[in-house]
Amino acid sequence: MDFLRILVILYTIICLWIFLHLFGYYKRSSSKLPPGPFPLPIIGNLLLLGRNPHRSLAKLSKTYGPIMYLKLGTVQTIVASSPEMAKQILHKHDQICSNRMVPDTAHVANHHTSALSWLPVGNKWRTLRKICKEHMFTVHKLQLSESLRQEKLQQLRDYLHECCSNTRVVDIGEVAFVTSLNLISTTLFSIDFAHFDSDSAQEMKGTINGLMKIFGTPNLADYFPILKRIDPQGLKRESKAYFGKMLAIFDQIISERLRSRGVSSSDSPRKNDLLQVLLDLNQERDSDLSHDEIIHLLVVLILGGADTSADTVEWAMTELLRNPEIMSKAKDKLRNVIGENKQVEESDISKLPYLRALIKETFRFHPVGPFLIPHKANANVEMNGYVVPKDAQILVNIWAMGRDPSIWSNADMFEPERFLDNKIDYKGHDFEFIPFGSGRRICPGMPLAHIMVHLMMASLIHNFEWKLEPGTKPEDLDLNEMFGLSLHKAVPLKAFPIK
Numbered sequence: 001m002d003f004l005r006i007l008v009i010l011y012t013i014i015c016l017w018i019f020l021h022l023f024g025y026y027k028r029s030s031s032k033l034p035p036g037p038f039p040l041p042i043i044g045n046l047l048l049l050g051r052n053p054h055r056s057l058a059k060l061s062k063t064y065g066p067i068m069y070l071k072l073g074t075v076q077t078i079v080a081s082s083p084e085m086a087k088q089i090l091h092k093h094d095q096i097c098s099n100r101m102v103p104d105t106a107h108v109a110n111h112h113t114s115a116l117s118w119l120p121v122g123n124k125w126r127t128l129r130k131i132c133k134e135h136m137f138t139v140h141k142l143q144l145s146e147s148l149r150q151e152k153l154q155q156l157r158d159y160l161h162e163c164c165s166n167t168r169v170v171d172i173g174e175v176a177f178v179t180s181l182n183l184i185s186t187t188l189f190s191i192d193f194a195h196f197d198s199d200s201a202q203e204m205k206g207t208i209n210g211l212m213k214i215f216g217t218p219n220l221a222d223y224f225p226i227l228k229r230i231d232p233q234g235l236k237r238e239s240k241a242y243f244g245k246m247l248a249i250f251d252q253i254i255s256e257r258l259r260s261r262g263v264s265s266s267d268s269p270r271k272n273d274l275l276q277v278l279l280d281l282n283q284e285r286d287s288d289l290s291h292d293e294i295i296h297l298l299v300v301l302i303l304g305g306a307d308t309s310a311d312t313v314e315w316a317m318t319e320l321l322r323n324p325e326i327m328s329k330a331k332d333k334l335r336n337v338i339g340e341n342k343q344v345e346e347s348d349i350s351k352l353p354y355l356r357a358l359i360k361e362t363f364r365f366h367p368v369g370p371f372l373i374p375h376k377a378n379a380n381v382e383m384n385g386y387v388v389p390k391d392a393q394i395l396v397n398i399w400a401m402g403r404d405p406s407i408w409s410n411a412d413m414f415e416p417e418r419f420l421d422n423k424i425d426y427k428g429h430d431f432e433f434i435p436f437g438s439g440r441r442i443c444p445g446m447p448l449a450h451i452m453v454h455l456m457m458a459s460l461i462h463n464f465e466w467k468l469e470p471g472t473k474p475e476d477l478d479l480n481e482m483f484g485l486s487l488h489k490a491v492p493l494k495a496f497p498i499k
């Protein structure tokens with residue numbers, strides 16, 4: 001037998017051995033794991049994910065059903081693709097299914113041990129959630145900072161008016177990102193983090209963008225923990241550098257605020273932002289909230305809120321520019337309720353059912369968190385007669401549910417009207433429509449996101465006509481997605497604002 005033949009036979013035997021013994025083939029048939037595609041040795045089903053895993057997994061679920069099992073490298077993964085399965089995971093078994101898969105890049109600067117988004121469900125996580133729910137994102141607390149947000153929206157309108165005068169094309173995702181970042185940073189600290197069209201003073205924006213990119217990049221070290229020490233893509237090293245910068249900036253903001261609180265006078269009155277609330281809580285006797293926890297909470301709120309809100313606005317504007325009749329209907333409704341020369345206020349949102357419907361339709365058709373933030377099971381749990389194994393990653397594919405023709409009529413069409421005559425809402429009770437999640441881990445920033453997205457959209461629609469670049473027809477607008485921390489548009493949307 002020649003050398004090559006021996007090598008091939010040896011390789012086949014080794015692969016079979018690894019496959020049968022290490023990658024759980026026997027375990028699968030005996031332990032009632034959900035159905036799923038055949039895993040390759042070592043890499044498992046990683047190659048099936050493709051560039052857009054939400055689409056690839058939606059397609060696979062048509063073959064294997066609403067609960068699937070995949071092996072991604074060494075990570076056991078359960079994919080849920082129906083409202084019934086989402087309800088089982090996020091409602092019936094939420095106590096077992098509410099921990100997180102923490103990416104290796106979040107294991108820097110002790111972020112994973114203090115950050116709301118990565119902590120396991122436990123006392124520390126509960127305290128931080130309670131602070132968000134009771135002290136930061138209540139209607140009353142948000143009302144106190146409304147004037148700060150109105151100022152940021154005025155800056156957006158001023159910038160767009162300037163673009164009108166100079167006939168300058170606008171990158172809508174970019175202006176929505178700057179506005180979202182400033183709406184959040186001003187609500188949190190009364191500070192702007194970004195500026196339109198300026199390269200200076202953009203350090204914070206660059207740092208935030210960098211961290212978001214890192215968190216959104218698939219990392220081999222997450223699928224093969226043996227590689228964590230090597231950090232083959234260098235993502236953890238980059239993450240460390242960005243975190244260092246970000247924590248230093250936040251530390252400085254807090255120190256300055258503490259100093260100014262000490263000398264509070266009529267020249268520097270008490271601020272009505274959320275940092276004030278956090279520092280008050282921190283200085284209470286027996287406080288549950290440390291200085292470090294405040295910093296990591298602020299990091300998480302900025303990272304969780306800026307991209308998601310901006311991407312939603314960019315997708316909504318893309319659909320309005322692709323569908324001029326929906327744009328003109330939205331404009332008419334705004335003009336009728338708000339009046340020609342007035343600006344939308346937060347209290348107007350409840351009087352604008354068509355605006356609300358078109359934003360709901362954007363969340364259905366383009367959910368920016370297609371898998372929510374991956375959950376993890378903290379024990380074996382049975383669902384639909386299958387076992388979800390302890391420590392498995394759980395992906396709830398809300399993108400697949402939003403495009404499912406058995407749930408939505410004309411599922412592949414953008415039709416805001418579908419939300420006008422029903423009571424479906426995104427508060428986490430209607431499991432076919434959960435862009436903010438549901439249950440314990442539901443997005444705590446939803447009340448602020450609700451305000452920001454509606455007001456940004458109202459400002460863009462009510463104050464300007466929009467014209468596409470020469471040669472671009474509405475039906476040619478690109479709808480390709482780029483998978484990451486938030487589901488971006490692959491090709492930025494550009495248009496000219498007109499007064």
Ligand code: HEM
Nearest residue numbers: 117301304305308309369372373435436437441443445449
């Ligand atoms: C359109 C805007 C937004 C969307 C679509 C969105 C969506 C989501 C989703 C899907 C989750 C995960 C839920 C789960 O895993 O079950 C989440 C978590 C989270 N979001 Fe949002 N979000 C938005 C804006 C915001 C804003 C403005 C903030 C704060 C300022 C925020 C802060 C957070 C935090 C801290 C978490 C983690 C909660 C935890 O793990 O307990 N989000 N969001």
